[in-house]
Amino acid sequence: MAGRRIVITSGKGGVGKTTTTANLGAALAKRGYKVVLVDTDIGLRNLDLVLGVEKRIVFDLVEVVEGRCQVRQALIRDKRFTSLHLLPAAQTRDKTAVSEAQMDALIGELAEEADFVLIDCPAGIEHGFRNAVAGAREGIVVTTPEVSAIRDADRVVGKLKERGLPHTLIVNRIRPEMVASGEMMTVDDVRDVLRTEILGIIPDDEEVIDTTNRGEPLVLDPNQRLAPIYLKIARRLEGEKIPLTRLESQTFLTKLFSIWKAG
C-alpha cells in the first residue's frame, strides 16, 4: 500500500514548519518507518541545513522533475537513521521551475516506496504553497499562539478545506507561564478560532535554535525536553489515541513536571 503524503504548512513564516518536518520525520524513522522528507522551498531551501546534510547534496528536486537524474540519485540518506531520506530543493532556481502536476507525480512516486512522505511547505500562499499542497493528501498546519500566526493559519486551513484535504493542527512555542498569566493565548483560544483537531502542543525551548544551527534534529537526543513530545506526536500520527496534556491550568511545580509529558 502506498505511503501517506502529508504537507506541513502554516501560512506565516517562522512558526516552525521546517523544524517540525525534520523532527517529526526523524521521530517516525526512529519508530521504524520509511520516511522521505521533501523540501519544496525552491530558492530558499533550509531543510537540508536543519538535518545537517547540506554538504551532501548532489541533485535536487528540480533536476528530478526535469529528468536530469533519477529520484534515487537525488535522495540523501540520513547518516543517523537509514530509513530517513531527504529530497532537497534547488537553491539557484525559483518556484516557477516546477508545476503542480509535476509535484503531484513526484510525491506519488516517492509514496510508492515510503511509509510517510512529509512535504515541507514554504511560507505564504503563493506558487510555492500550491506546489507543496499539490502532492499532498493530508495536511498538518503549524501555528504559534499569536494573533498574526493564527490569522495566517486560518487562511491556510481555508485553502486546505477548498481542496478537500483532511488536516490537523500543531500549536508550537507555547509558553505555559505566559499563558497562565494571561499574556499569551491558550490552546483552547487557538482551537476556537481554527476549529481544527490538535495533533500536538509543543512548548517553547531555547535549545531548538541551537539544534537547527548544528543540523542535529533534537529527537536524536533523549536529554532534549522536546524529544518525547515529537515522539508522542509521531505516535498520534500513526493513529494512536494519546490525550493532550493540559498545560495551562496547573500550579508551577506540576507545570514543570507536565512539560515533560506534554504533547
Place this chain on the structure above:
Amino acid sequence: MLRGTKSGLEFVFAADAGDAVLSDLTARLSERPDFYRGSRATAIFQGAPLESDAFAGFLDTVRAHGIDLHGVYGAAELGPFAERHALAYLGEPPRPVVTSLGQRRPRKVVAALTERARSLEADFAGAREDIARRRARGETSVAKPDFAKAAAIRAGAASAGPTVAPPVLTVTPGTPATLYHRGTLRGGQILQQIGNIVVVGDVNPGAELVASGDILVFGALRGTAHAGAQGDTAARVAALELAPTQLRIATCIAADDVKHKAREPEVAFIRDERIAIAPYAKAGLR
C-alpha cells in the same frame, strides 16, 4: 596550419598547399570568431605562394576577424607577391619554436598533503555508485550546464521591466575564456563558464560556480564549486579561504564533515582518483 607564438599568429602554408587550405583556415577562424581579435599575424609560405584572388579573399576574412596580418615569410621570390597584397616581405621562414595552440602542458603535482586532505571523505550513497558506473562508461556524472537555456533565460531577463534580477548566469558557448567577477556571490546565484572562473570577493553558501576549467576565488569560497565540469581531471580549485559546502572536480565530489578553519590559501585537485587539498604556497596552480 595556424600556430600561436609569442609574437603573434602564424598562418603556415605547406609546400603543396592548395586553395582548400584557405577554406579550412576560414572555417577554423569562424569557430572562434572573436578569439583572435587584436592579434598580429604573419603568413609563412614553405613553398610557392597561393593563387592571388583566393589569397586576397582570405586576407579580407582575416581582417574581418580583427587580425592584423602584416607580413609574409617565404623564399625570396615572394617579394612581389607580398607587395601585390600590400604586405611586408619578412624574409626566410623562421624555425617554429613553440607548441601549437590547444595543447596544455601536463601538470605536475609535487605537494605534500595537509592533514585535512587525508580526512576528506565523500559519503554519497547512491550518487557514488552512479558516478563510478558513469565514469566506466566515459560519461560525466554531473549534467553539463545547459548553456542554451541559460542564454535564453538571460535574454528573457534583459527584456523584463524593473523586476528582480534572476540568478546571475554568464554564458560564452564555444569560447574558452576566463570569466572574471568582482564582488561577492550571494546564495542562490550561479556562475557557469566554459573556461575558467575568477571571483574577487566571497562566494557565500548557496552560491554555485561551475567551470570547465579552473576556479579561483580571491576571497572565501563557502558555496559549491565545480571545476573541470566537462571532465577535465586536471582542473583545480583555489581560494584564499577554502571552506566550500561542497567541492567537485570532474566527476569527483567531496565535502569536509569536520569544521575546519582554513588558515592559509589552499588549492584542491584530484590525486589518486580523490580530491586532495594542499596549501597554495606549496602546490600552486601548476
Place this chain on the structure above:
Amino acid sequence: MEAIETEITAPVPEAPVGDQPVAPLGRAIVITSGKGGVGKTTTTANVGAALAALGKRVVLVDADVGLRNLDIVLGLEARVKYHVLDVIENKAELDDALVRDKNVDSLYLLAAAQTREKEDVSTEAMIGLIEQLRARFEFVLIDCPAGIETGFRNAIAGAGHAIVVCTPEVSAVRDADRVVGLLPHDWKPELVVNRLRPALVRKGKMLSVEDVDAILRLPLLGVIPDEPGIIIATNKGRPIALDEHSPVGAAYRQIASRLAGNDVPPPTVKVAEPGFFSKFGSLFGGR
C-alpha cells in the same frame, strides 16, 4: 535619560500644486528578509512609530496580500475601510484608505487586501502607488512578505532602499543572503539583527552579530534584543517603540534616529558581560 518628544503634527498636507515649491520626495524603504517570522512586520511598525514620534510624516504599506498583519500589530484592524488593491483598482481614494495611527498622529497605514492574491497586484501599479505616497510622506516603509516570489517582487518595486532583517540563525542568514543577491546593486541595503540573546551567544548556542556579518557583510543599522514584552505588545496593538522603559523599544528608537539622519553611535553588542539587560541603557544611550 533622554526624553522622547512627540509633537501633534498638522494633518497630512495635500500634494503640492501649481507653482508652489515642490517638496523633496520621501524615502521609500522596503523591509525584507527572505525567511518568514524574523520580525519584518514588527520592525516596520516599530521603526515607523519611532520615526513618527520624532515628528516625521510616515506611511506604512503592508505588501503581504492575503496574509496581512501590519494592521494587527498596530491595533488598527477595526479601522481599515479600504486597502491597497482598492486604491490601485480605483475603487477608493488614497485618502480614504490611509488609516491614521491611534498612538502617533503623523503615522499612517495602508493595509493589504486579505481576500485577494499577490498575483492580483502588478509591479507597475505598485511603483505608481509608492510614487504617490512619496509625494506626501517623508518615509514610506513597505512591509515585505516572506519569500522571493511575486509578493517580494511587488514589494520592492517602487522602493529605493532596503532594510534586511535577520535573526541569529543559520537558515535566516542563508535566506537573507539570497534576498540581498536579488536586490538592485545600488540600493546598499542595511542590516537589522533581531532577537539577539547575548546569554545564548555566550554559551555558544546562538550565532553572534559577527557570525551574521561574516556572511551578509552589510552596514549594521541596529541590533534588537529578544524580550517577551514584544509578544505582549503585538497582541495589544501598541508598538513597543513607544514604550519608554523597554530596551527593545530603545533599540528601535535608535534605528529611527539613525534613519532620520541623526548622528547616533554605531550599534555594538557587548557579549562578554553578565547582566546584559541592566547595562543596556548605557550601551545604547537612548533610555
